[in-house]
Amino acid sequence: MKLKYFSHSGFQLTTSTGKRILIDPFLTGNPNAPVKAADVEADYIILTHAHSDHIGDSFDIAKRCNSTFICVNELANYCSSKGFNAHNMHIGGGYNFDFGRVKFTIAHHGSITPDNHYAGEPAGVIISADGINLYHTGDTGLFYDMKLIGEMTSIDYMLLPIGDNFTMGITDALKAIELAKPKTAIPMHYNTFPVIVADPNEFKKLAEEKGFKIRVLNFGEEIEL
Ligand code: NI
Ligand code: MN
Numbered sequence: 092m093k094l095k096y097f098s099h100s101g102f103q104l105t106t107s108t109g110k111r112i113l114i115d116p117f118l119t120g121n122p123n124a125p126v127k128a129a130d131v132e133a134d135y136i137i138l139t140h141a142h143s144d145h146i147g148d149s150f151d152i153a154k155r156c157n158s159t160f161i162c163v164n165e166l167a168n169y170c171s172s173k174g175f176n177a178h179n180m181h182i183g184g185g186y187n188f189d190f191g192r193v194k195f196t197i198a199h200h201g202s203i204t205p206d207n208h209y210a211g212e213p214a215g216v217i218i219s220a221d222g223i224n225l226y227h228t229g230d231t232g233l234f235y236d237m238k239l240i241g242e243m244t245s246i247d248y249m250l251l252p253i254g255d256n257f258t259m260g261i262t263d264a265l266k267a268i269e270l271a272k273p274k275t276a277i278p279m280h281y282n283t284f285p286v287i288v289a290d291p292n293e294f295k296k297l298a299e300e301k302g303f304k305i306r307v308l309n310f311g312e313e314i315e316l
Contacts, residue, residue: 092221092316094248096308098123099283100145100230102250103131103313107221110134110190113158114216114227117147123283125311133158137193137218139229140202141166141210144283150175161193165211169204182214191220196240198231200258215240223247223316226273230280233263241271248316249273252280253294254287261294268303275304 095103100115101124113133118124121144128148136149136158152158153175160170160177167179180186185194196215204210215228217240226240227250240246251267252258258280259267268276276298281289295305308314 092223092225093313094225094308094316095313096277096279096310097121097125098310100139100227100250100252100280101147102227102279103133104218104220104225106190108190112137112190112218113149113152115139115145115147115229116149116152117144119148119151121147121283123310128152129155132156135159135161135188135190137216137227138162138166138170139198139216139227140200140213141169141204141208142202142230143205145230146205161188163195163211163214165209166202166204169208169210182212185217191218193218194244196226196228197234197236198229199234200230200232217244217246219244221316225316226250226271228252228267230258233259233267235270237267237270241273246271246273247275249276250279251276253278253289253291254281254283255289256286258287261289261297264294265297265301268298269301273303275306277306277308 093105104112167177170177200213202210202213278291291307
């Protein structure tokens with residue numbers, strides 16, 4: 092499975108079977124976006140919540156690619172109401188798709204669409220494909236049940252925010268990896284806006300002092316997991 096980082100909380104997964112899955116593709120209006128929405132393709136789009144910096148370019152991409160949305164029930168219904176394919180799920184539930192398994196977790200945050208529709212609870216998501224378990228926490232503050240999440244699933248990669256203000260900052264993100272115990276953590280949700288400026292290499296240094304492995308991805312970088 093390949094993982095590409097678009098900056099902010101946006102990622103693209105490409106499985107060994109060639110399925111392309113986007114998570115929170117926020118490109119237009121994102122000063123760090125390395126690609127244009129028109130150049131991105133998706134079979135599936137997973138949204139952690141409905142804030143504009145996570146829905147991003149989803150609808151334009153889904154329209155062009157006939158993508159299927161995967162999100163919590165209320166947000167999936169919103170996508171359906173706009174004419175898109177959607178698979179409704181909810182927190183704690185998992186489902187086996189043709190590319191792998193998706194399970195939603197709690198996240199402590201908000202979720203309302205840019206046009207003010209309630210979009211259910213915000214979520215994190217665990218994607219299991221090609222033998223890899225990847226946990227994208229979504230936007231969240233620190234919570235102790237990250238320990239439970241790590242106990243129930245051996246997390247290979249944990250993608251977690253470090254930008255502070257709207258989400259965990261570096262100090263809380265360090266505690267988050269102590270709780271969830273991922274084999275590798277990848278910081279996200281930083282340096283997009285002035286209020287979420289944070290140094291991913293400071294996070295890396297502090298985490299490595301505690302024995303954790305951190306991979307800081309450049310905006311636009313793609314790695315093989
Ligand atoms: Ni948000
Ligand atoms: Mn956000």
